[in-house]
Amino acid sequence: MKFMSANLESLRELYIDQLQHLHSAETQITDALPKMIEKATDPQLKRALDTHLQETRSHVTRLEQILRNAEGDVDSKKNKGIAALITEGEDIIKDASEASVRDAGIIAAAQHVEHYEMASYGTVRSWAEILGHTDHAELLEKTLDEEKHADALLTQIADTANTMADKAA
DSSP, rough: OSSOOOOSSSSSHHHHHHHHHHHHHHHHHHHHHHHHHHOOOOOHHHHHHHEEEEEEEHHHHHHHHHHHHHHHHHOOOOHHHHHHHHHHHHHHHHOOOHHHHHHHHHHHHHHHHHHHHHHHHHHHHHHHHTTTTTHHHHHHHHHHHHHHHHHHHHHHHHHHHHHHHHHHH
């Protein structure tokens, strides 16, 4: 039960709030990716996830830079949406006994997260531009581009992984 809610009365306050939620999301993803890498069997998938783990660490650093610039400190606000998506991914990993099916599930779970992030980064980037934070917008755009690339790579890997999963039945 939530006893206090944020009092968001301006676009700037909403912008900071969403940056804090994104910081939480990226931190949670940094914790979740090693588990996905460990359970993946497709070498391409393992490499893609590992590369994205390194990028995600950079995303955390960029968000901390933006928050320090805007607020003077870095506070996170628990991102419940990403937490739920990660839990769903963990369930897939646990429930899929066939390796190729698990790989297909890992890709699906990772793409759910990527799409959430792309929507979030696109939004805060636009707000940064409106608020006159062109330096923030550039950093957020760089992260958005990396999220789009990760999603495209997962789609490529899925073409083979999904076919392998279908043959497992």
